[in-house]
Each structure stands twice: as C-alpha cells, then as structure tokens.
Amino acid sequence: MTRTRKPTNPRRHARSLYRTVLSLAIAAIVAAWLPFTVMYVTALHKPAASVAAISAPGAARSTTRVITTASGATRVVTVNGAAASQAIVPTPVAIRDS
Amino acid sequence: MIDPTHQIFWFASRAFGIVAMLMLGVSVAVGLAMSGRLIRRPGVGAKLRHFHESATLVTLGLIVAHGGLLLFDSYLRPGLLAITVPFTLAYRPLFTGLGVIAGWLAAILGLSFYARKRIGARTWRRMHRFTIVAYVLALVHVIGAGTDVRSPWMLALLTGLTAPIAFAFSYRMLPASPIRSSGANI
Numbered sequence: 001m002t003r004t005r006k007p008t009n010p011r012r013h014a015r016s017l018y019r020t021v022l023s024l025a026i027a028a029i030v031a032a033w034l035p036f037t038v039m040y041v042t043a044l045h046k047p048a049a050s051v052a053a054i055s056a057p058g059a060a061r062s063t064t065r066v067i068t069t070a071s072g073a074t075r076v077v078t079v080n081g082a083a084a085s086q087a088i089v090p091t092p093v094a095i096r097d098s
Numbered sequence: 099m100i101d102p103t104h105q106i107f108w109f110a111s112r113a114f115g116i117v118a119m120l121m122l123g124v125s126v127a128v129g130l131a132m133s134g135r136l137i138r139r140p141g142v143g144a145k146l147r148h149f150h151e152s153a154t155l156v157t158l159g160l161i162v163a164h165g166g167l168l169l170f171d172s173y174l175r176p177g178l179l180a181i182t183v184p185f186t187l188a189y190r191p192l193f194t195g196l197g198v199i200a201g202w203l204a205a206i207l208g209l210s211f212y213a214r215k216r217i218g219a220r221t222w223r224r225m226h227r228f229t230i231v232a233y234v235l236a237l238v239h240v241i242g243a244g245t246d247v248r249s250p251w252m253l254a255l256l257t258g259l260t261a262p263i264a265f266a267f268s269y270r271m272l273p274a275s276p277i278r279s280s281g282a283n284i
Contacts, residue, residue, distance in 0.1 A: 024152050
C-alpha cells in the first residue's frame, strides 16, 4: 500500500501559515513581556547606588568606598583622616549589574 | 528607588533573547522529531511541518528584535556593525560574536527552505542538517554572554530545551540497528 499525500493548495497553505505565524508571534511577545516586567520591577526596587565600606583595621582613619557612577563605571574612592568622617554621598544613579 | 526607564531597551532585548532561544529550541526539537520519525501518527507530520515552518519564521523575527533593540540601548551603544558582524562588539566579543554567527546561520538555514527549488532538495537537506550548529552556538552565546544564565529558571529552561534536543539528535544520527549497519552476520 502506498501512502498518498493530499495536494496542498498554496493559497490555503499561505493563509494557514500566516495565521500560525501571527499567533506564535503574539504568544512570543506575551512570553517576552513576563521577563521584561520582572527585570523592570527588580531594577525599580534596587538601591540608587551601591556604596560599600571596606571594614579593615584602618577603617577609622580611612574609608574606601565603591561608587557606581552615572555612566555605569565603578569608582573606588578613598578618604583619609578627618575627611573620612564626612560621608560621601553619591548621586542617585542607575546600576547596570544585570 | 530609581527610575529604570533608560534601561527598557536593554530589558526588552534580553527578554526577546530568552524567548528567541526558547522558540529556536522548540523549532529545532520539532524538526529533529520530524526527520527522526519520532512521531508516526498519520496526519501529524504535516501539522508538525507547518508548526516547524511557523516557529522558524517567528524565531528569526525574535532574533532580529533581540539584536535590533540593543541599538537603542544608551549604555551599550553597539551600532549596526557590532550587532551584525561577529566579534566586533566590545562586550564579551567571543560569546556575543558566536551569538551573531548563530543568528546568521539560523537565518540562512531557515530561509533556505524557500530557495529549495533553486538549490535543489538534496543540497537543502544537507544544509539543513547544520541547524543543530546554530542551536549549539546560541546556547554557548547564552552561557557566555547571557546576564540571566546564573538564574535557576534560566538553567531549568536551557536544560529543559537541550535534553530533548540531545535525545532527538542522537536518535536521528544513530543507526537503527548497530548489528545490521556494521554488516556483521550473527
């Protein structure tokens, strides 16, 4: 017994393909919306800048802080002596760590 | 609390990249299931072929969106050259370059279906076997350059995609009977 294949109408095939492609595209956009929202909300609830003081024996005299600048680059700032008592307040910036 | 509005293109590009990887995996798995005759029910083959073609076209659109949205990212600022020419992007050039190659390979192999009459069915079939290379390159791109690769959900997604593909590929490539194929008379 030989298997016979139904002749497909190219117009019908194109219409059916269009429908499937469009449905899949809508599904893909909806699927992409979920991780996008999660990323956005996560970024929204992140602190404005990451400032870390290194705890070391000399921390009382000097303070080293890591500041993330507006451009996204990380900068290490060391303040010695009396200036260490003054807090380094970084400008609230966006962090690109993700 | 900060306003992440300036990162929306970066987030959108990543989101489309994740879905592109998912769709590519599904398309490759369906293609391998078809060629390996894993599903033999009558009528299913035509439906799978139809889905495979549609999924491939949508995957290509998602790849374009993944790269295209990066053009608008104010932090990375890659430029058209960096997203289309492999190894020219400053950010992890090796892994992003492999991603660019995977994208081009997927486009060439996917769209070659419509040039089947011109290139010949046999040549097309030979070419189409390399689709698995596009998937592997995309996987390496995700592992090497993907921001979310350390997330458990991403690892689950990649494992869930790759394991059935590895099975279907092995099933397709291995001979049906090792005794018969080796020519031994037992």
